[in-house]
Amino acid sequence: MLGFLIRRIIQSIFVMLTVALIAFMMFRFMGDPVNSLVAENATTEERDAVRERLGLDQPIWVQYGRFVARASTGDFGLSWRNARPVSTLLSERFPATAELVLVAAGLSLLIGIPLGILTALRPSSLSAQSLQLLSLIGISLPTFVTGILLILIFSVWLGWLPSFGRGTVIDIGWWSTGFLTVSGLKALILPSFMLCLFQLTLIMRLVRAEMMEVLRTDYIKFAKARGLTNRSINFRHALKNTLIPVITIFGLQLGGLIAFAIVTETVFQWPGMGALFIQAVSFGDVPVMAAYLVLVSLIFVIINTTVDLLYAVLDPRLRVDGTKSAH
């Protein structure tokens, strides 16, 4: 298990180095940065002085090394647009996105898994049939459409929930949270629901399909033949086997949630990293874009490693811990 963990961490480091390389290359695709830093009529000497001061006269791999060294301490330089440290900008925006994604992910599991089980256990019931139909709609409607519909119904027509922003937030250290105020929680409902809708329907359909598959297996038939209770068969014997593939998809989708958050944050003017990224793209603010890329990749890598570790917890066959198999 420890060896597995170390292997995974080494792999992750290589992935992050590659991502850092791509982020680093972005700076070069944008042309010679010196051009934008000196006056138009600067002499060659002046330009070289700037170049030297910024270390741009060094070989590329040295520059890359410096970029990685600084990035690993969280230093991505200054935003070109408003001359503030990128790390400060991101850390201001991170809590908003993190809370949104967390709530959306939680909702998709808390609603998706029970609905999936329900539709698998009673596939021909009316509720299961209508849930299947609804989920088809949920999975095929683009999220920005559902987002705008939600705003129309709950903000414009009914006036129950705010249509944009985070509401009142409370700062705890550097983290600003919307969990502690009523308006903050109300502001979370629509965007997190919009964000989780696709995941929710996906998880529901996946749980349903997996559960029905598992319920047909021999070990479930054998469990029935031993007179175990339905409760134990469904929730102990079947569900645990169902969750293994669900966790994979959920892990992959968690990354997707962060990516989709860009759309949600735009629709709801949610002050998160996605909105920051969209601004950065429209202004060509490369340091912010590079930092966003690295940060999101880091989150992906962490999630995937966690998922792999969770497998081992759920599926004993994957525990490569040297337990001998006797024959």
Place this chain on the structure above:
Amino acid sequence: MTLLTVENLTVAFPGRRGTVNAIEDVTLSVSPGEILGMVGESGAGKSMTGAAIIGLIEPPGGITQGEIRLEGDRIDNLRPEAMRRIRGRKIGAIFQDPLTSLNPVLTVGEQLIETIQTHLKLSKADARERAIDWLRRVGIPAPEARIDTYPHQYSGGMRQRVVIALALCAEPRLVIADEPTTALDVSVQAQIIALLRRLARETGVAVILVTHDMGVIAETADRVAVMYAGRIVEVGSVAEVLTAPKHPYTSGLMASIPRIGPRPDVLAQIEGAMPRPNARPEGCAFAPRCPHKMDICLQQRPKLEGSEEKSVACHLIEEVSV
């Protein structure tokens, strides 16, 4: 007193073109401690008979006729919860493939202990003791250590031993073993069969041994029922049925067993194939393949008739006796 009686049992499945009878008019009985073999080719209804007895026919199928009695009480019309209490406690089951019969994410101990505690009022520690004891009885070495390991850490033969322990751990009176050795190596098959026979003797549990292996029947069973196209065509003591088969199908089966010795040019076989459940002829289902076919065979279905020692469903027998 007989342990189990099945009378005129018919199991039907609704299909697009009307209902199809998987088994028809099956009558059999099992005494305590007896091993009843059930043979027949795939689709003859052996496993379906077992599933009906243990109350696990997959819907939309169901029993449409006849009754099943266990120790004198009807069990074919029980409510699901009452039937669940009988499964495992009174009637156990052993399935064909040990590789897929055990839940991969629960330890052998967890599966055994849960089964024991479902049926017997025992503390967790006592149930664990009992589980270890059962693992020892089915021949798992070092059961104290192996109990906390997962099924994938066992070989196929060892897993089938665990399956047998699971089927017997709540001490049922009857076990339905559905091709318990089909998925195993030949050398392991003999061990498992010997184990089953030993446990049946020790615990007094009756066994319905479903198989298509005549060798296993000859070695293990006390009586044998031969099934063909959903019906029992011949039933009796192993000695009677295997050495002096009366039904042409049984004779055909016996003749088809390859023997070690000089190789014949052509392997003995029964020509043709068993009719599918939705295409059974009006008369005797075996008539199209029967070498002794008579006119009556095409018109009238023969009844299972005879003595305790042996019954046969064939018009030839009536001819002879008349």
